Amino acid sequence: MKNMKFLLPAGWEQPKGYSQAVMAEGRQIFISGQIGWDETGTFQTDDFAEQAGQALRNIMSILAATDAGAEHITRMTWFITDKKEYLASLKALGQKYREEVGRHFPAMSVVEVKSLMEDRAKVEIEATAVIP
Numbered sequence: 001m002k003n004m005k006f007l008l009p010a011g012w013e014q015p016k017g018y019s020q021a022v023m024a025e026g027r028q029i030f031i032s033g034q035i036g037w038d039e040t041g042t043f044q045t046d047d048f049a050e051q052a053g054q055a056l057r058n059i060m061s062i063l064a065a066t067d068a069g070a071e072h073i074t075r076m077t078w079f080i081t082d083k084k085e086y087l088a089s090l091k092a093l094g095q096k097y098r099e100e101v102g103r104h105f106p107a108m109s110v111v112e113v114k115s116l117m118e119d120r121a122k123v124e125i126e127a128t129a130v131i132p
Helices: 048-064 083-088 090-100
Strands: 004-007 021-024 027-035 073-080 107-112 123-131
Touching: 021 073, 027 048, 048 073, 048 090, 048 123, 073 083, 083 090, 083 107
Parallel strands: 073 107
Antiparallel strands: 004 021, 027 123, 073 123
């Protein structure tokens, strides 16, 4: 994407599944934390990877509402309630990520938290996108 440059200092190892930094110009979209419920506010599952997939679908739906897509995402912050469950779900999580976002890997952070505001939520994902 012309408005976006992925930054990796010389000699640094290429990270897997995310980027170290992204520089971008354009209109900015700040997406609040999305959790694993559908558009009606209903959880369909308690499975970590499935909830993450739904949260990603929610982000993609918000982007689509402004004619944007995954390629415009510059940053994501993931809040998870259980590091062990997250790590045990990496294969399924990677599949869900590719299904919803594709092979676009913005700057990302994952933070384990004590809990989320919705009791059934296992993951909450914030995103920032920049549209040229």
